[in-house]
Amino acid sequence: MTVVLGPNRYGKAETRLVRVARDGGVHHLKDLSVSTALSGDMEAVHLTGDNAAVLPTDTQKNTVYALARSRGVDQIEDFALALARHFVDSQPTIHHARVEIEEYSWERVPPAAGDPGRRRHSFVRAGTEVRTCLVHHDASGRTTVVSGLKDLTVLNSTGSEFHGFIRDAYTTLAPTTERILATAVTARWRHLSPDAGPVGFAESYAEARRRLLEAFAGTHSLSLQQTLFAMGRAVLAARPEICEVRLELPNKHHFLVDLEPFGLDNPDEVYFAADRPYGLIEGAVLTEDAPGAGFAWE
Incomplete structure (x- = not known):
């Protein structure tokens, strides 16, 4: 009987990211859970434990935070595309990236009488509905x-x-x-x-x-x-x-x-x-x- 390695991927699940964009006196809040999964030349790591082709899952987590700072977070689809393309384009051993994002909505708290400033930076969680996106990107484009x-x-x-x-x-x-x-x-x-x-x-x-x-x-x-x-x-x-x-x-x-x-x-x-x-x-x-x-x- 011959045993071979089948399809595989690895990544960092549910990286929690909260980004506050401070637009003068008005704050904008993004609350996300980001999961990344990569695949490519991963035979050696599975068969012999050779990690030379592996981008650590901790690095994937850090990339989420770094891109959130350097490019910002607006629409989750655009952010997922940027992450997926970064992983594939920057690492020759990574041939495919899967990025899944959940976004949790927040609404501004109405201002109290005589305190209009709080309207711009106080928030309340908006129900249970969750916005989602899933992006796949591979080396072939x-x-x-x-x-x-x-x-x-x-x-x-x-x-x-x-x-x-x-x-x-x-x-x-x-x-x-x-x-x-x-x-x-x-x-x-x-x-x-x-x-x-x-x-x-x-x-x-x-x-x-x-x-x-x-x-x-x-x-x-x-x-x-x-x-x-x-x-x-x-x-x-x-x-x-x-x-x-x-x-x-x-x-x-x-x-x-x-x-x-x-x-x-x-x-x-x-x-x-x-x-x-x-x-x-x-x-x-x-x-x-x-x-x-x-x-x-x-």
């Missing part, structure tokens, strides 16, 4: 940029049905023409080009997010799968710079509580929100001519 978000929790209190499904000996779920539909959206979308051009990643992200929310709210849903497709289609129809959208939608079930033992009716008003088990709906929506359709993003 091939680059992919995937933007996205996760933990965007949404709910429709009406306008959702579920019926006509398969019924067998183990089916107990009753069909319904009225239910709460709730989910925590994880959405990722691939850009046709790694360079956002005049549109910019900020505008692209804001508009993609808006289209996702509009489609969720505006779709009379017969299934969460139908809603998933409507959300992806809405982004692609509005954003020509995006060629593929992938969505993960856990079904956050809400069950009507039986109040009859207490002599009360329940006209679709009182629900129990179950956290598990839950249905998980996943799918990709893409343009017919999307390059590299179906390729792995990880």
